[in-house]
Amino acid sequence: MARMIPSYISEDIKSSGERQIFDLFKHDPRTVDWIVLHSLALTKHAKRLYGEIDFLVLAPGLGIFCLEVKSGSIVRKEGIWHFTNRYGQTTQKNRGPFEQAQEGMFSLLAAIKKKFGAESRLGKLLYGYGVMFPHIRFQVEGTDQESWQIFDRDSRRMPISGFIDQLSRNTVRKMQGQAWFDTAQSLPTMQDIHQLASFLRGDFERVVTPLQLLEDIEEQIMKYTEEQFHCLDQLNDNPRCLFLGAAGTGKTMIAMESARRSLYEKKRVLLVCFNTLLGDWLSEQFPSSESGSSLIVTSFHRFLEKIAVSSPEYGLLSKNKTEGYFKNELPLMALEAIDNGTIEQFDKIIIDEGQDLIRPEYLDIFDALLRGGLAGGNWEIYCDFERQAIYSEISADDMKQMIESRASSVKFRLTVNCRNTRIIGEQTAIISGFEKPPFLPGKIDGLPVEYFFFKDIDDEATKVENILRELKVKKIPNRHITILSPFKFQNSCVSRINKSTFEIVDLTKHSVRKSSVEGITFSTIQGFKGRENHYILLTGINRLNDDEFKSLLYVGMSRGKSGLFMMLDKRVETDYKSLIKRSFVL
Numbered sequence: 358m359a360r361m362i363p364s365y366i367s368e369d370i371k372s373s374g375e376r377q378i379f380d381l382f383k384h385d386p387r388t389v390d391w392i393v394l395h396s397l398a399l400t401k402h403a404k405r406l407y408g409e410i411d412f413l414v415l416a417p418g419l420g421i422f423c424l425e426v427k428s429g430s431i432v433r434k435e436g437i438w439h440f441t442n443r444y445g446q447t448t449q450k451n452r453g454p455f456e457q458a459q460e461g462m463f464s465l466l467a468a469i470k471k472k473f474g475a476e477s478r479l480g481k482l483l484y485g486y487g488v489m490f491p492h493i494r495f496q497v498e499g500t501d502q503e504s505w506q507i508f509d510r511d512s513r514r515m516p517i518s519g520f521i522d523q524l525s526r527n528t529v530r531k532m533q534g535q536a537w538f539d540t541a542q543s544l545p546t547m548q549d550i551h552q553l554a555s556f557l558r559g560d561f562e563r564v565v566t567p568l569q570l571l572e573d574i575e576e577q578i579m580k581y582t583e584e585q586f587h588c589l590d591q592l593n594d595n596p597r598c599l600f601l602g603a604a605g606t607g608k609t610m611i612a613m614e615s616a617r618r619s620l621y622e623k624k625r626v627l628l629v630c631f632n633t634l635l636g637d638w639l640s641e642q643f644p645s646s647e648s649g650s651s652l653i654v655t656s657f658h659r660f661l662e663k664i665a666v667s668s669p670e671y672g673l674l675s676k677n678k679t680e681g682y683f684k685n686e687l688p689l690m691a692l693e694a695i696d697n698g699t700i701e702q703f704d705k706i707i708i709d710e711g712q713d714l715i716r717p718e719y720l721d722i723f724d725a726l727l728r729g730g731l732a733g734g735n736w737e738i739y740c741d742f743e744r745q746a747i748y749s750e751i752s753a754d755d756m757k758q759m760i761e762s763r764a765s766s767v768k769f770r771l772t773v774n775c776r777n778t779r780i781i782g783e784q785t786a787i788i789s790g791f792e793k794p795p796f797l798p799g800k801i802d803g804l805p806v807e808y809f810f811f812k813d814i815d816d817e818a819t820k821v822e823n824i825l826r827e828l829k830v831k832k833i834p835n836r837h838i839t840i841l842s843p844f845k846f847q848n849s850c851v852s853r854i855n856k857s858t859f860e861i862v863d864l865t866k867h868s869v870r871k872s873s874v875e876g877i878t879f880s881t882i883q884g885f886k887g888r889e890n891h892y893i894l895l896t897g898i899n900r901l902n903d904d905e906f907k908s909l910l911y912v913g914m915s916r917g918k919s920g921l922f923m924m925l926d927k928r929v930e931t932d933y934k935s936l937i938k939r940s941f942v943l
Contacts, residue, residue: 359388361395362554364805374428374491375411378517382412387518390547391416392554410461413557415550419525420483420543423465424508425458427490455502458486472556479553483543485528487520503527595767596735599711599760601742602771604915605782608739609635609887611771612709613642615737620652624704624735627726628654631713634864634880635887639709653703657714658683661722665690667699688718695725702728704735710887711740713749715756720763731763743791743911776889778803781914781921787936788901788923789911804920810927811850817924818853821894824922825859825877828892837891839864839878841913843906844897850924851879851896882913893917899926901933 359382366379375395382393394413412424431454432439438453452460462484470480489508505527508520525544532538545553602608612628619626630636636656643654653660665671668690674682694700706727708714715738720731727734738760742753749756760766774782784806809824811817821840828838842849846863854861864880878890895913900906914921925933 358383358386359391359393361393363395366395374489375426377491378412378424378426378489381513381517382414385516385518387516388416390550392550394554394557410458410465413465414521415545415553416521416525417547417550418544419521420485420528421465421545421553422484422521422524423458423462423486425454425461425486425488427454427488428492430493431490431495454488455486455506458488462486469553469556478542479549481537481543482545482549483525483528483532483538485524487524597731597764597766598737599766599768600737600739600771601768602739603741603743603774604785604911605774605776606771607773607775608741608771609639609709612707612737612739613639616643616652616654616707619705619707624651625701626652626705626707627660627703628652628707628709629657629660629714630709630887631657632710632884632887633659634884635710638888657719658687661687661691664694664700667694667697684716685718688722692722692725695722700726702726704728706734706736708736708738711738712742712753712756715740715759716749716751717759720759724763733764736764776918777915778919780805781917784921785911785914788914788933790902790907790936806914806921806923808923808925808933810925810930812927814850815853817850817896820924821850821896822854822858824894833892834875835877836875837919838894839880839885839888839890839892839916840894840896841880841882841885841916842895842897843882843909843913845881846879849879849897882909885916886912889916889918891918892920892922894922894924896924898924899929901925901929901936 361379361383366376379395382388382391392415394415396411410423411426414422414424416422427440430440433453438450440448440450466480466484470477473479485506487506487508488502491508491510491513493509494511495507495509505523508517512520529540532543533540600608600611609630616626616628628639630639633656636654636659640654643652662675665687670686671690674686674690679686703726706723708723723736724731727736729735740756742756751759777785780803807824809820811820825838840849840851840861842851846852846865851861859877861877861879862874864874864878865884880888882895893913893916895910895917898910901910914923
């Protein structure tokens with residue numbers, strides 16, 4: 358796999374062809390020692406310093422190659438080039454793609470000779486250029502190009518490294534006979550490659566700071582989330598809806614928008630979820646000044662306890678909470694209170710994290726709370742039946758059957774991941790053991806997922822501290838960073854971190870509310886389900902192959918929006934390598 362500089366693609370790049378070429382270089386195993394610089398991370402405000410170079414390939418033993426990529430169709434008439442994009446829009450240029458690539462190469466070579474000297478070794482390496490047409494079979498006649506300089510749709514039958522081999526062989530053949538050219542001395546070494554990359558990378562990577570990248574990703578994520586809202590517009594005539602979607606597909610955001618719309622319609626609404634932290638965050642998104650008593654937003658069991666407090670048995674049972682308290686005793690007390698008129702019924706009930714709340718005892722509660730009951734009332738349930746049902750022992754099929762036995766409903770499947778970058782989404786699917794991703798990856802590329810292997814808990818704590826220092830240098834605000842672990846704070850590596858260096862707040866403490874915390878936060882993976890943050894450090898990963906831990910990995914990894922750091926026990930390194938090989942197939 359080539360080292361891509363930068364490691365991501367800017368959202369300003371709309372060309373699917375350029376994205377495809379990026380992925381081909383990134384995943385070709387034969388490019389492992391190569392460095393590929395590209396202009397795809399330059400924003401629309403930045404100028405490309407070396408003409409029209411889309412990709413600059415630094416390949417040891419082969420040469421330095423400037424590549425121009427053209428998506429869509431292309432025609433040359435009377436010396437004028439006509440380019441048509443995927444939307445049918447056509448532009449005309451006097452200069453063709455081969456001239457652009459050649460000029461980019463000469464511009465680059467001039468800069469290198471100016472920096473290192475005309476007679477320097479770097480100034481006498483093998484430089485070449487090519488043009489790539491990933492979507493078409495290129496058949497334009499009457500131009501000065503050579504067939505070996507062309508990569509088109511048919512060329513994709515061979516790996517992209519084969520095209521660079523082809524460029525190298527033929528460029529060497531073309532240069533032989535030149536007085537300055539020496540085949541043995543003109544092919545770049547690894548040292549040459551790294552020296553050139555060090556000189557050039559600032560011109561390809563200088564334009565986006567980590568904080569700017571975070572802001573760009575957040576802006577794009579919100580755009581994708583807004584697109585999810587359109588599904589509600591199509592379901593206005595369906596009072597009972599079951600939304601099915603994997604992590605990051607926008608379920609919670611749609612639930613919130615639905616609640617807001619229902620408020621405008623003067624409905625009395627209940628919005629509940631399973632997770633306490635998520636319930637706290639959701640309630641903070643709806644100021645009481647706006648919702649008044651018409652909207653109740655909370656976690657399910659906290660809501661039940663407020664209702665059940667009037668029950669004669671509540672005092673004793675709540676003090677001595679047995680294993681069956683939340684699943685049986687509390688629901689029975691709450692149901693009795695509802696039947697006694699303790700709380701007014703709701704016009705609409707919205708249930709997030711439905712995979713943790715679909716069980717007979719809880720459905721009885723919702724049925725009693727809703728005007729018209731589940732069979733005839735207005736409700737929405739949002740579920741992820743993939744691997745987020747970490748609190749339920751009931752199968753997905755049985756949950757669906759429970760709902761169908763009580764009411765007819767319209768099912769709506771959410772498929773596009775609108776929380777995570779494409780890379781985080783793909784890595785989540787791979788590491789948590791899916792045969793194929795449970796969602797369609799978004800188009801936001803973002804930063805690579807970084808993996809670290811630790812020897813023991815102290816080594817892990819040291820590596821986490823180093824990551825936190827790097828994020829601080831990059832000016833990432835502390836509030837954008839959350840550390841997750843399958844273990845409680847006192848049993849995790851975070852307990853070993855120097856408190857005078859980094860103040861880390863444990864969100865699992867009942868007195869802490871996320872919105873009031875400006876520092877770095879910690880939570881168990883289970884406790885953070887339903888939540889998200891820009892940067893996630895997932896620690897304490899000591900298993901990869903058992904189903905229970907795969908579910909935790911799925912939940913934990915999918916919390917990260919912009920950056921994800923994975924801390925793995927060195928004993929699972931072999932299992933990790935086995936899983937990561939599948940990334941070439943996805």
